[in-house]
Amino acid sequence: MSTPVLELRGIRVPGRQDPRLDHVDLRLHPGERVALLGASGAGKSTLLAVANGLLKPAAGTVLWEGVPLARSRRARRRQQARIGTLWQDLRLIEELTVQQNLNAARLAHWGWPRTLLNLLVPLESDACAAVLRRLDLDPSLLGAPVGALSGGQRQRVAIARLLRQEPVLLLADEPLASLDPRLAADLLQLLLALASPPRALLLSLHRPDLLAGFDRAIGLRRGRVLFDRAVADVDGDLLAELYGGSGA
């Protein structure tokens, strides 16, 4: 089998009382779409933070495409550029235009001249227009300030930025929360469609009824993996145990 896009081995992240993650193992292969389930506080966000390299676990190994986080700053930046995260609050830069935001995803590959020039004149318009078109957005939006967009447009611009980054690992932390049902369904289809090999998707989800398009589901409870199996094998009893009240 090919090298996993992401591999976690024996991850432990201490918390105030109980560990936030404990002995977590996970493998994500190219093209896989995996949903992360669990009650709030189960450690979903922590796991995603470890997966995108922003949180260093106290114990355990994280491998991206088979290699740990590089020591040299330059190599590490190249590595992180291959990990794309869709944040729940989108984290777009309101003060800049859509195009400048899209180009922000290329900063990992850019030196200072282009970093500064991007703030003055539109750079790489064709590539930016292309990602907008892939998301059914009008390229005329490129010059618009992000602050002036509608909620739905902002979602799509955030995903367009992700595409512009050209990652192999797509992470998304509860991207569907706070969206109305139709918008949520559209967005989910969009994300699932993006996860074609070699790209893999790991998405935390608060609604088990939306599992349909995923290959696999991982249930987290109190920082531990409760189950990791094909979506077809996730049944009501398992979910009841996952979200169940005391169930010590």
Add this chain to the structure above:
Amino acid sequence: MRPAPPLLMLLPALVLLPVLALLPSQWHGGGGELIGRFLLAAVQPSLDPVVLRSIMGGLAVTLGMAFLGWSASLVLGLVLGAASSRTVWSTLSGHRWPAEALRRLLAIPRSVHELIWGLILLQLLGLQPVVAVLAIALPFGALVARVIADLLDTLPTHTLEALRGGGAPAPAALLTALGPPLLPGLLSYGGYRLECALRSATLLGVFGLGGLGTELRLTMQSLEFRELWSGLWLLLAVMLALETGVARLRRRWLMPSRLGLAGGGVGRRGREMVLALLALVPLGLVVARALGVEASALLRRPPLPALPPPDWAAVAALPWPALVAGTVVLTLVAACLAVGLAPLQWLLVAPWPAMKMLMRLGWALQRLWPPPLTALLLLFLLQPGLLTAALALGLHNLGILGRLLLESAVDSGAGRQQALLGAGSGPRQALLYGRLAPVANAYLAYGAYRADVMLRETVVVGLVGATGLGSQLMESLSSFAWDQILALVAVYALLTLLGEEISDRARHRLLEGKGQREREASQLNTSY
């Protein structure tokens, strides 16, 4: 091709190019060894008990003068602020014009720097503590008055109308409807003013009005750098304690947690605020007694020397265009240095947390170190002149702007910065795009206001010469040519009012498109 905000905030730093190009021509480097000794002394300040006692005494006097001047300015500002509020006048009498007239009148004391007030009062009253107190209280009072009046006039009036409609008498209705919402603004702004007062009291000391500033200048002139640093470190400790204390009170009173609100915290906070304000009165009396400030001393002023008849021809013969131009260029160069260097420095040190700590320490020293002393220090290396003055003024304000930049960026953009880092951008790129972009416009707006303050401040570096109106004023003051002083102060004030108008417009343009609330908030926090 309009530069995006984060780029716009770096553009003023381009002034470094001409400054660095001109620096060699100004360099004499004669005091290089002295600068070395000065820097070395930073890590070995004098611990001699005699020195420390004298510095502590000086510090106590400076603190006392700052506190008294500040308290008086609050009282003055409250009274004059209410008296120049359109809402207050139209509620009480139905007319608005007295408010407008008083506003215009108050622009005059506001536009004259406290140092000019101090030096003129010194001539009139002789050397006594009350001079420094008044020099701080008068311009600060006029500033506070403007803020209060603006606050009062932007508060929503429907509570007031409801109370009036219910038959409440005008004064009672005003106090009930406008008092409580005014209090947080007053305290937030007042706290910031206290820090300014401490800086001003130190500065006045440098010009001989007593306290720590005088000690600093004397040790500097006698090249006792180790003693100088004892004073500086002590002042830094006090300044940082004050800044932290003010910030903590502000958080406690103005940004209550949601839990606090639910627990009926509003009433408790209100009582605390009122008590704190009332406690200032007895405290002020005690401090005044300790300092020997007496109101009656104002009457026992020394007889003025016989004034020579005015020589208006000589006044007209002053090189006015050159004086004004010098002042404006000095202001612009210093302002660009201060505004542009703060984000640039932050960007440069971004990858190293230890360097960032060092930068913060540098900024703290720069803002408490009075600009004329920086100018004296620079004279060890540079020729006297405009560039030296601009550097001294710019570095001082860099300390103030830098702190503001860090503070405003604390609660904005951390998530965006993290997102960019997570996508592989470098620490500097993430800072520029994620952290600085959201605050850029507000920062530049503050910079525009600060430039206006710096225009007023050019007088304090007048002693290095060739700085336009400031150095000419110093000269005229020392020869007590009152006709020249009068004309210079008038021109200075006019120039300042003009600058205020321009910086107001720039600010509004920069904050355009922001919500009304945001605009008001940023004006309240940063203006004046």
